[in-house]
Amino acid sequence: MTDAAWESLSNQAVAAAGLLYFLALLAHLVEWASLRKVPVAAGAVARDSVDIPGGVAVATGPEDAAVEGRVRRTALFGRLGYLITWMAVVVHLVALVARGMAADPNRVPWGNMYEFTLAGTFVVAALYVVLYRKLRLAWMAPIVLAFVLSVLMVAVIWLYSPVAPLTEALSSYWLVIHVVSAIVATGAFTLGGITSALYLVKARSLAKKGPQQAGYVARLPQPEALDRVSYRLHAFGFPVWTFAVLITGPIWAHQAWSSYWNWDPKEVWAFITWVVYAAYLHARTTAGWKGRNAAILALVGMATLWFNFIGINYFSSTSQHSYAGGAAQIEVVPQR
Amino acid sequence: MNTALSTRPPEDDRRPGDLTFRELLRWIWRQVTSMRTALVLLLLLALAAIPGSVIPQEGVDALKTSNWQDDHPKLTPIYERLGLFSVYDSPWFSAIYILLMISLVGCIVPRTVHYWRGLRAQPPKAPRNLTRLPDHAAYTTTDAPDEILERARAALKRRRYRLIDGDDSISAERGYLREAGNLVFHLSVLVVLVGFALGGLFGYKGGVILLIGNDYGFANNLTQYDEFNPGSLFRADEMEPFSFKIDDFDVDWLTTGPRAGLARGFESHVTYQTSPDAPEKSYNLRVNHPLSIGDTDIFLIGHGYAPVITIRDGNGDVVTDGPTIFLPTSQSLQSIGVVKAPDANPTQIGLEGEFYPTVAFSKQTGSYYSLLGKPLDPMVSMLVYTGDLGMNDGTPQSVYSLDKSRTTMLTKKDGTPYRIDLREGESVELPDGLGTVSFDGLERWNKIQISQTPGKWIALAGVVLSLIGLLGSLFIRPRRVWVRARRDGDGTLVEVAALDRSGSGDVAAVVDELVEALQREDRS
Ligand code: HEM
Numbered sequence: 120m121t122d123a124a125w126e127s128l129s130n131q132a133v134a135a136a137g138l139l140y141f142l143a144l145l146a147h148l149v150e151w152a153s154l155r156k157v158p159v160a161a162g163a164v165a166r167d168s169v170d171i172p173g174g175v176a177v178a179t180g181p182e183d184a185a186v187e188g189r190v191r192r193t194a195l196f197g198r199l200g201y202l203i204t205w206m207a208v209v210v211h212l213v214a215l216v217a218r219g220m221a222a223d224p225n226r227v228p229w230g231n232m233y234e235f236t237l238a239g240t241f242v243v244a245a246l247y248v249v250l251y252r253k254l255r256l257a258w259m260a261p262i263v264l265a266f267v268l269s270v271l272m273v274a275v276i277w278l279y280s281p282v283a284p285l286t287e288a289l290s291s292y293w294l295v296i297h298v299v300s301a302i303v304a305t306g307a308f309t310l311g312g313i314t315s316a317l318y319l320v321k322a323r324s325l326a327k328k329g330p331q332q333a334g335y336v337a338r339l340p341q342p343e344a345l346d347r348v349s350y351r352l353h354a355f356g357f358p359v360w361t362f363a364v365l366i367t368g369p370i371w372a373h374q375a376w377s378s379y380w381n382w383d384p385k386e387v388w389a390f391i392t393w394v395v396y397a398a399y400l401h402a403r404t405t406a407g408w409k410g411r412n413a414a415i416l417a418l419v420g421m422a423t424l425w426f427n428f429i430g431i432n433y434f435s436s437t438s439q440h441s442y443a444g445g446a447a448q449i450e451v452v453p454q455r
Numbered sequence: 456m457n458t459a460l461s462t463r464p465p466e467d468d469r470r471p472g473d474l475t476f477r478e479l480l481r482w483i484w485r486q487v488t489s490m491r492t493a494l495v496l497l498l499l500l501a502l503a504a505i506p507g508s509v510i511p512q513e514g515v516d517a518l519k520t521s522n523w524q525d526d527h528p529k530l531t532p533i534y535e536r537l538g539l540f541s542v543y544d545s546p547w548f549s550a551i552y553i554l555l556m557i558s559l560v561g562c563i564v565p566r567t568v569h570y571w572r573g574l575r576a577q578p579p580k581a582p583r584n585l586t587r588l589p590d591h592a593a594y595t596t597t598d599a600p601d602e603i604l605e606r607a608r609a610a611l612k613r614r615r616y617r618l619i620d621g622d623d624s625i626s627a628e629r630g631y632l633r634e635a636g637n638l639v640f641h642l643s644v645l646v647v648l649v650g651f652a653l654g655g656l657f658g659y660k661g662g663v664i665l666l667i668g669n670d671y672g673f674a675n676n677l678t679q680y681d682e683f684n685p686g687s688l689f690r691a692d693e694m695e696p697f698s699f700k701i702d703d704f705d706v707d708w709l710t711t712g713p714r715a716g717l718a719r720g721f722e723s724h725v726t727y728q729t730s731p732d733a734p735e736k737s738y739n740l741r742v743n744h745p746l747s748i749g750d751t752d753i754f755l756i757g758h759g760y761a762p763v764i765t766i767r768d769g770n771g772d773v774v775t776d777g778p779t780i781f782l783p784t785s786q787s788l789q790s791i792g793v794v795k796a797p798d799a800n801p802t803q804i805g806l807e808g809e810f811y812p813t814v815a816f817s818k819q820t821g822s823y824y825s826l827l828g829k830p831l832d833p834m835v836s837m838l839v840y841t842g843d844l845g846m847n848d849g850t851p852q853s854v855y856s857l858d859k860s861r862t863t864m865l866t867k868k869d870g871t872p873y874r875i876d877l878r879e880g881e882s883v884e885l886p887d888g889l890g891t892v893s894f895d896g897l898e899r900w901n902k903i904q905i906s907q908t909p910g911k912w913i914a915l916a917g918v919v920l921s922l923i924g925l926l927g928s929l930f931i932r933p934r935r936v937w938v939r940a941r942r943d944g945d946g947t948l949v950e951v952a953a954l955d956r957s958g959s960g961d962v963a964a965v966v967d968e969l970v971e972a973l974q975r976e977d978r979s
Pocket residue numbers: 396397400401404488489490491493555556558559560562563637641644925928929957
């Protein structure tokens with residue numbers, strides 16, 4: 120296949136993945152809409168949620184046939200949505216691989232903002248489908264899909280740039296390791312942030328309306344369970360981020376720019392993100408900071424993370440981490 | 456800690472609430488080393504790091520900083536006083552992280568002692584009422600209690616618990632290493648900081664622009680650097696006595712695709728000696744592939760052109776020759792530079808202008824620009840200044856700028872600036888018998904960065920260690936499990952309970968799984 124063919128394959132795969140995410144989102148919306156009419160005690164989602172204290176799941180059968188039918192239908196749509204998401208993730212992967220194949224010489228598909236966004240959303244979606252069972256993430260489906268779909272749309276509409284070879288500073292195998300880990304951590308932190316946001320929503324709604332609620336929020340797991348899922352996602356993301364930002368990043372920076380830590384804006388914000396997440400981990404074990412404040416810190420962490428990715432690239436011209444800029448430019452005029 | 460306060464004998468002349476000096480110290484220490492303080496300090500550190508990403512930093516980009524300062528004359532003195540141009544060495548930033556480190560030491564040391572003592576401790580006895588614990592399960596069976604306990608013992612051993620028998624129960628615990636991981640993590644943060652500080656204090660970073668070819672070379676001593684940033688404890692005698700020259704420089708230009716005209720790869724062929732009498736060695740210096748000589752690393756970070764511009768004065772004497780370094784201002788290596796001839800007669804001559812590796816003319820802007828970085832059609836375009844270049848009063852001047860305050864710009868009869876546009880090999884005669892200027896050739900230069908960063912291996916070892924500690928701390932789940940089995944009527948009542956000490960694990964699942972294991976063996 121020619122490079123141009125790879126490139127158009129990649130573009131088509133992105134479009135197809137977007138469509139599939141959209142269909143998956145629709146399926147989950149149908150699932151949740153039809154659940155509205157089912158009493159919270161019954162229903163398919165309880166099976167998937169984490170709020171089973173003591174682990175003794177009491178299977179209270181649905182009262183009447185109408186409810187039973189609905190429950191079956193919702194379960195069907197839930198499974199359908201999950202299945203389509205899987206397909207979308209696979210097509211998304213094809214898009215990434217094709218993007219790398221389209222470059223000459225072939226390379227990793229994260230040389231600019233568009234590609235980084237493509238890879239980042241892929242990791243969010245892939246982590247979600249992979250952890251779906253282990254962390255029982257069914258309740259997260261509509262949010263994750265809406266997130267991935269909108270970010271993907273932003274990437275296609277505003278960030279798209281044609282395939283180009285990497286500038287030399289970027290072609291290093293440390294780039295591969297560094298960026299893979301940064302993207303993986305970003306994916307995990309994003310899922311964790313979504314969970315923490317839902318924790319806040321759920322806790323607030325419990326405090327306001329008590330246990331009698333309806334709709335989506337009612338079917339979210341209990342706050343403690345959300346907090347635990349969020350912690351596990353962050354606990355996965357944090358060491359990966361540490362590896363990306365404090366180990367491979369400096370090694371690469373040392374090779375490319377002669378100093379392993381230069382307080383470049385991108386480095387500063389990566390450090391800020393790291394410190395905020397360290398604070399989050401502390402907050403979870405500190406009286407008075409547990410729960411609500413910890414969740415807020417997790418959201419602050421996610422904000423710094425995305426600001427670093429988007430904001431710094433657009434607003435800071437001092438950063439040497441320009442994805443599009445040429446390598447090895449002179450920055451300092453010597454005085455003699 | 457609180458008991459220590461209350462068991463002190465009361466002192467007569469004290470009002471309630473008064474603290475002795477020692478108590479005050481102790482109180483301060485307790486505040487400083489509390490988890491809450493650590494948390495607040497961490498958040499402060501994050502907050503304090505922000506200004507440095509918004510305001511240009513002297514240590515990061517000196518040129519940009521001075522430009523910014525020129526543009527903001529009102530803010531500059533205020534910012535300067537606040538240390539906002541070097542946030543990361545400023546007293547307030549240092550204060551935060553030093554406090555954090557004190558807090559960290561105050562936190563780790565007692566915990567390490569505590570951990571050391573607790574390392575060989577036995578799991579605590581089973582609480583009287585296991586069903587009071589949040590995660591528990593109970594069932595009755597016909598098997599004898601001893602048999603159940605034996606089975607539990609085997610099952611827990613298989614799961615690598617540390618066990619101790621009670622009367623009718625078993626206590627089990629695992630995950631001791633979690634705390635060790637946590638301590639290693641926090642200790643390594645200190646190690647990283649030490650390594651980082653060593654680099655900042657004893658290291659240096661410098662840059663030099665070096666022309667390519669056998670006629671030019673660099674020997675590692677202070678006088679040869681164009682710019683030099685030493686740490687505050689740097690000593691010049693630590694500099695290694697190497698020298699090198701650049702024999703040749705290759706650029707791999709992109710000729711097609713969206714980035715055509717830009718360079719993809721650079722390679723400098725360097726010959727170096729580790730000391731004046733060491734044998735010569737060669738190295739291909741590329742971006743991402745620094746040359747290490749001893750503790751010093753040498754990097755290729757930029758390149759550009761140096762047109763050879765010769766000025767002959769009114770008497771016909773050559774007053775400047777040799778290559779002049781022009782500094783690139785764009786990706787296609789359009790560059791700016793000046794040529795000075797202070798010895799020219801009848802008057803000093805200064806040239807200032809631009810160099811285009813492949814010149815093109817834009818009708819839109821009405822000016823020349825550089826189409827490509829590759830020198831296919833090189834041209835210089837310069838304005839001419841005569842008068843006093845200000846070089847005789849001894850104040851140092853940048854070779855890249857012209858002091859025009861006491862000069863006049865040469866103009867044509869109609870008053871427009873007199874501009875000399877020279878392609879390689881051309882020359883032009885200046886009006887009024889000032890002399891001639893010729894563009895005789897083109898040389899290239901590399902910008903080389905040289906740095907010595909002691910402590911970098913310590914810092915690296917520190918982060919790697921901290922990552923290992925972190926993994927232990929985050930993924931080892933410390934748990935206590937108790938199993939009690941006792942006669943209850945005809946059968947045996949089995950109770951299982953578990954406690955997660957990290958507050959994050961899903962111990963309900965642990966209880967379920969253990970109960971299942973006990974029952975599964977029931978059936979077999
Ligand atoms: C440089 C500053 C610090 C950083 C970057 C940092 C980072 C971290 C991180 C990432 C964790 C999570 C690992 C885990 O959950 O075990 C943690 C846990 C912990 N940190 Fe720190 N820490 C710092 C300072 C401190 C200080 C000053 C204290 C003492 C007050 C402290 C006490 C603790 C404790 C007790 C835990 C364990 C919490 C638990 O049981 O989960 N840390 N720290």
